[in-house]
Amino acid sequence: MSKVAFQGVKGAFSEDAAASFFPGVDTMPCPDFESVFRAVERGDAEHGIVPVENSIEGSVTAVNDLLLENDLVIVGEVLVPVVHCLISHPGSDIGDIVRVYSHPQALGQCRSFLARYPGWEKVPAFDTAGSVRLIKERGIKDEAAIASRRAAEAYGMKVLREGIQGSDENYTRFFALRRSSHLLDRGDKTSLAFATRNVPGALYEAMGAFAGRGINMTKVESRPRKGRAWEYVFFVDIDGHVNDPKVADALTDLVRRAVFVKVLGSYPRAMPLVP
Numbered sequence: 667m668s669k670v671a672f673q674g675v676k677g678a679f680s681e682d683a684a685a686s687f688f689p690g691v692d693t694m695p696c697p698d699f700e701s702v703f704r705a706v707e708r709g710d711a712e713h714g715i716v717p718v719e720n721s722i723e724g725s726v727t728a729v730n731d732l733l734l735e736n737d738l739v740i741v742g743e744v745l746v747p748v749v750h751c752l753i754s755h756p757g758s759d760i761g762d763i764v765r766v767y768s769h770p771q772a773l774g775q776c777r778s779f780l781a782r783y784p785g786w787e788k789v790p791a792f793d794t795a796g797s798v799r800l801i802k803e804r805g806i807k808d809e810a811a812i813a814s815r816r817a818a819e820a821y822g823m824k825v826l827r828e829g830i831q832g833s834d835e836n837y838t839r840f841f842a843l844r845r846s847s848h849l850l851d852r853g854d855k856t857s858l859a860f861a862t863r864n865v866p867g868a869l870y871e872a873m874g875a876f877a878g879r880g881i882n883m884t885k886v887e888s889r890p891r892k893g894r895a896w897e898y899v900f901f902v903d904i905d906g907h908v909n910d911p912k913v914a915d916a917l918t919d920l921v922r923r924a925v926f927v928k929v930l931g932s933y934p935r936a937m938p939l940v941p
Contacts, residue, residue, distance in 0.1 A: 669694045671702045671711035677795035677817030683840040684715040687744045699728050703736050706845050714843040721837045723771050730889055730901055733930050734859055740931025741850050742842035750776050752827040753798050753818045754810040760826045767797035768812035779830040849932050853907050857930040861899050875919040879912045907932045
């Protein structure tokens with residue numbers, strides 16, 4: 667059976683994304699994002715799932731860098747609602763808790779809930795599901811973790827409270843990746859990266875390749891260009907597939923205006939999953 671590589675441990679939000687995009691496929695936990703890319707490149711996994719941005723915290727810059735440095739192709743996206751749970755041991759109650767572990771972003775996203783319990787010690791951990799595994803291994807009944815319901819089920823732990831995040835509009839967008847020399851021949855969304863010359867109006871002219879053809883840019887952000895101090899790479903999402911005539915014309919025009927252009931993938935647009 668084919669495998670899907672993801673960053674984290676069993677029960678991670680990335681595993682939720684993998685299970686929703688590739689139902690029934692075996693998942694392969696990896697210690698970091700680079701290991702996900704390596705697993706797919708070596709053929710240890712057919713696909714990889716990586717988070718690219720969160721609706722509250724913003725982009726995952728390490729993943730953007732890896733997309734630029736590697737030749738994996740984006741073949742899909744999935745939007746996973748982030749529903750945080752307070753998790754502890756079977757038999758524990760919320761009144762028993764004195765210490766809470768989780769990833770710093772999860773602790774921040776649950777700030778309002780945690781403020782109701784000022785006596786609790788908040789301990790940053792490497793990731794959300796990993797914090798559940800940690801308290802499971804420690805076996806101390808007054809400790810809790812913040813993670814997904816999947817993580818609680820994976821380690822046989824108890825959900826004390828569900829939906830403790832401060833915003834219900836909390837989604838993480840994931841890319842599905844594969845090793846391929848060809849883009850998908852279907853889809854209505856394209857991701858790409860490009861760099862411009864460091865002259866006045868260069869970015870304006872580059873964006874004009876899309877605006878002049880009525881192509882909507884749904885996302886644009888910049889990242890420092892490695893090895894080129896004070897130069898930047900622009901990561902862009904646009905409506906349309908690279909094979910659409912006006913998108914193809916725009917990309918041809920962009921190549922003339924930019925220093926380099928890399929199409930990361932064309933793929934079907936995702937709709938948010940129901941929590």
